[in-house]
Amino acid sequence: MLMAICLVEGQPQLNKINNHYYQLFQNNLTLSAATQQCSNSPYQGMTGYLATFTYYEELAFLKTLPTAPIWISGSSDGDGNWQYSSGPESGLLYYNTLLDKCYTYCQFGDAVFDANRNGLVVSNGRFVPTSPTSTAYYICEWGGLSDPVVSQFDANNQILFTNLNDTSSFTATFVNYYDSSKTITCASVLIQTPNSVICKVASGNMKQGLFKVAVKAGASTYNIVSSAQPPWIISVENKMLETGGRIYIYVRNLYIDLFNKGDYKFLIPNIGANPVCNYESYNDVTGLLQCTPYDNINRWYPIVVQFQNVSTTSYRAAFCKSSSNITLID
Template identity: 25%
Template sequence: MPSDKIWLSGDCIKEDGIYIYNSGPENGTLIFNTYSGESPSFSDFNYYEPSMFSFLDEWYIAYDNVEFTWNNMQLKDRLSFVCEYGGLEDPYIKPVRTIGDANALITNIRNLSTVTDVSKLKVTFTSSDSRQSFSATNIRKTSSTSITVNIPPGTGVFNLTITTNGQQPQYTWSTIFRYEAPHIALVYLDSVAQGTLVSITGKNFGSNSNMVSNIALGNNLATCSGVQVIEDGFLTCTLSSTIDTFIYPINITVDSIFYTATKPAINNNNRYLSTFWGNSNVTGSSIYSHALVAEGLSGYLSYVEQSTQSMYKLLARYYAQLEWPRFWTSLAYDTTQGFYITTDGPNANKQVTNYYPAPPTQAPAYIYDFVAMTYNVSLASNPWGTVSEFFIDSPQFELDTYSVPTKGATIWMLVSKGGTYFSQYSFQFQGRTTPFARLDYYPPRKDMTFDAGYGGPFPIIVTTNLKNKNLTTTKYFSYSPPSIIHMSNLGPNGGVITVTGDNFYTNASLISIKVGNDTCVGVKFVLPHQEFTCTIPTPSGSLLGGRNVDVSLNGTKARAPTIFQYSRQIIRDEWCLDLNRW
């Protein structure tokens, strides 16, 4: 009997919730990020998928022939499968953000090895409706089968053609290129009434308002029309009617590329709210909430109170066809103090004074029922949905201390948290302060250029500003310690030795180097930061075996010692050899 589900390419084996293609030309690229909702090309998970059962290994993607959407399944499930032919012989280029990409990689270009002159290559993009075309610039050959090109900002789907001009034999390669699908991260919804101006932030909205179709909110007649693209990651629109049933999912199409947001953060009355019916126990719901990514916000398991009840109800209502529209919350009862508390978020373990309505006391865990609009008691192991909230936390760095070579460098630093699309970031280091500017959250990186120097640690202070509220975090950078790569030969009578390595800086007076117990004096630089000479007098002690070389820069020692072996001297004259030294 045929299965009602069909296996598709994709799994989240490497990282739970991050679905990657596992076959075909797209192998290894992102399909869907459960925590951010990003889907660069296409995904079609149901609103309560992919589920987050902690006790099931549902790592693989299947198509549901009954609900006509995707589902995540266990490997042991016996399903039908679908195969696709062709495409593996064509070049491949993954989708590019609508802001463009100066280093877009095109791979799998067969016979490219015969092209010796890159200037003979021409890379042309023609939109599928022939409305526009352009040629890539700055073509660089990176391997015998791949090139990188500069792709300008744009939207839509294109036919990509690579040709060789003036070369024999002449080749032509063709494939399909598309800009990334739009992504909705945050929706600013002060009211659900008709005529409300809605702000939406995310990425890949392009720059042409006419290319954005009316935005649909939930399974109702409400659309967000009159779209105005302010920037690639920010647009506004106006509610055509009052929303009284559903908000999720939110659908948007940019230049024929469709995207559906099943659980973006909704900003209402300065609260950032979200719900997800991805079944999990209370621990799994907390883990999921903390893993959520919405620009620079921090997620946590929340609870329903009077000020959020109406919005949470709208966010949960599109689950109304489910038999059990219940969601885990962070509400708990403190039996010692005799009042309710929230167990998660910035107010963790603090008293909740405006819960509504009052749940039973002394329960192990609480869920909220969006049909009865009341709290219920539940075993912590039961699988329910999740009520999440976000707050603005201090900015965070990937590392506590960054290492910089003494010659200076531009360091790629991952900076997360700290705000939203509208937040401004400023960085203070080495006596200078960068102007406040927005941070691109995809990914949230900051390229920081450090001058030449030595020592440390030195502070890096990042400050974020949103609505005149500042948050500050201090991390550090240190210059890398010196390291020796090579030392020239030296005989038993001592002499000048050349030391090659890294991070020696430029000031010879700061260099200290000893070979065994003997100090190498008269340091002189041959190459700044990389090579110097010094003189070792007649070495002391036995010359048998190697000697540790200790080098330091203003007291900062190398991480690992170098072993130096004196060369044996060949005796050509009638002199006596002191065998006690060898």
């Protein structure tokens, strides 16, 4: 069950999913001032940082946030690449605007390419690029700075662990937060540096969703939470003019074990109906979906892929005519 609370000013509130604390501050500061204020505000012996949100349940925990803009972790290079700017995930890739690809949990709207809007606020559940000199409320987070950091599972069946104190021996077991029968283990482990390893997952065993992760690194043990990279719509191909015309959607990070059980939904808000999509072909992580057509293809965007509590919205996946060739990319 997802635990949610109303986050208001006062004492930091505990999220029982990851055992981190969060507090909303309803005084308006610039991004740098808010970041510094979190760093200068220890709680129960832990150093604070501007809150990082890496999966849906972490942000959903902060129920009934004010509609006013609130600073969260995130910075852009001005060319569409977003990364975390604070906390244990600092420097971890967040979102690529050009590819319309989210690497963790993110709810960006349409594209913003503006070097002056390289800070990030959350407002009405959406992530909004904002000038760092603007002022806004802010959320501080405590916990996890000494824990391993997991890069969300990628399309190559690899999971990167960093921030490890000892890599002389390493094991990790992933158990789905909602269904304990779904587990992932490392088929092999590759030591990258004295502080990082790659967990290689056997082909066909990668799974979507939120996971509790039990890590043993040397003599240290950790219990953390992580999730798979959300589904990514690569392209849409129009074959409606052909006999038995259809729309084809190429999607990555679906993981077929769950799709075959009907856990995914495709939504097209502008049409007000949901396309029926079936697999035409797939490998471990990439699916070619054949979908029922609609009269006006111009209304297909945005396209929403929904899995459990995760909703991925694509505003600008490549659109191809039937004569075009489609290349799948990472």
